[in-house]
Amino acid sequence: MNQTEVGYVVSSRNFLIYLDGFPTIRINDMVESDNGLRGWINSISENTVEVLMLDEGVVKPKTQFRKLDTRLGLPTGDFLLGRAINPLGIPIDGKGLLSRTKNVAMSELDREASGIESRQFIANQFLTGITLIDTLIPLGRGQRELVLGDAHSGKTGFLINAIVNQKNTGVICVIALIGKPAVTVKNLIDVLKSNKALDYTVIVATSSSEAAPLIFLTPKTAFTIAEYFQKKGKHVLLVLDDLGSHAKIYREIALLGNKPPGKESYPGDIFYQHAHLLERAGNFLPQYGGGSITALPVVELNLTDFTTLIPTNLMSMTDGHLLFRAGMHAQGQTPAIDISLSVSRVGRQTQNKVSNLLSTRVRQILSAAADLETISRFSSELPPETQLILRRKDQFMELLKQDPLTMLSKEVQLILLALPFTTFFKDKTRSFIEKNKRVIIDAFQNNPQLAPVIRSVNKLNNEEELIKILESIGGILSKICQTP
């Protein structure tokens, strides 16, 4: 005799159906109809169970659904590397089936985040290879840093840069593309492939035309995959692009399910949904796998307003945020991050002393320059000290510009930020730096005369020592730089 649990459709509304039956069903169990339409249990009431359909199709009243043996999950393993899949683990990159063995374990999508006993202090810096981030707004391994900004402000470019720069570092990258157009997914795969970054990356993607419940699961799948690698002791970079779309999809599901709408019509548990998700990131103790998950959730702003519900929710549940400005991006500032409004609450503790002291000094100058911005138009009449602050701000902003898909080592980043404090740079203009930045970087990366400087950077005790060393190579710099 074959025994299974079944339920019959009582009512249906688009992708949301209500079934009776299923005496022992639990949330996140999977059900399937006779014609192969699958759904997962979202909530259970006294008489009915609410199912969110993962496949599109017509569900008529009284259709029988049977409980599946598997719960909502996907097979995880190293075979996912270099692949693009949908939230249920079905490949979408046209490369054929996943090359997994029969004994692959299924991982549940909706796991509860590990408790405090499994976590450790974030002590190591997560290097992105981008000067502005690694020096002024540093990230730690296991940190959650929100990336928010206007449309066309260079967020995606920055994220791709950060992923490409993880080459040869052992970091695994997992990208969740939530309800993006199919062409975006294709382009991302191509960019990563051409930069040889696909080998250590897993893409979980849903296109905007797919069923809302499937889109809703995208970040959960990405976290499940990230946790698999973290448990193997790997450091994982997880990008969730973007949680604004995710919130909208959840709003759609909730409104359809007659849940009472709250602020901006989002359901009351939208904060829980995102916090529950982001809690899964962190830095873990060796007995819990030892790896880390650094999460970069993205949210696109509406008309540069970051005070709306979802961005503020996400700001409060992350360890800092990077604010991208479309205006700055249009002016050629890449990455277009508003330094004064961006923050990293964890990363600074992971920096070494020289980086920390130097970045504090740079921040002070940028902050002082921002205060003096209004009077900067009278620059010729200003006292020399004020003029110096304004000039240094210009120098820093130019030095912090970084071309897409480039990487700078930590040592070069520190040297670049220390250069404006040297006598050689004291009277140099922004255009001088614009012209010579590339030459200076090349020199520090390749010139054997400057190799000892690079080697000494990590042995220094404070930024003054670094500035002193750089003072001594003023002659070399003046030789390699072209005077305007």
Place this chain on the structure above:
Amino acid sequence: MNDILNTILKDTFSHTLLNHRVKLLKSNLLKTFFGGASPTLTPSDLNWLKSFPESFYRNFNKDNVYQIFSDLEQNYAKLPILTIYLAFEPDEATVANIGAFTRKTFGLPFMLDIKLDPRLIAGAALSWKGVYRDFSLRTRIEEKKEEISQSFKKFLRQ
């Protein structure tokens, strides 16, 4: 209310038939009380309507007819349903036989819902309170698949 429902249920076993008969009774009574076009009745429908004693019809009047049917619909919606999957489509008499047998055996007030599933090959599958049990030939074949295939192989080798 329960008396009316029990009277209707006496010879009504399937959910579909119950729906049909309640609608039939309602339209017939509405026509009697308020007039209107006569519904087209099949001989079996007519016989069923005639099978009730006069005292049964005395329960209804112009003022309570709508309320009684509204309550009736609510009550019978609560009845548990025993879904029986069969590999063939049974006629009304077979359904009545199955209904009478199951009610006599289990003694519970429930409705039958007969569904056609030719994949069962023979036998039946039952679904009761969310639990589906398959007693069909298909399951037996599945269970004995190895044995049957071995026998076939043996037969072919001879």
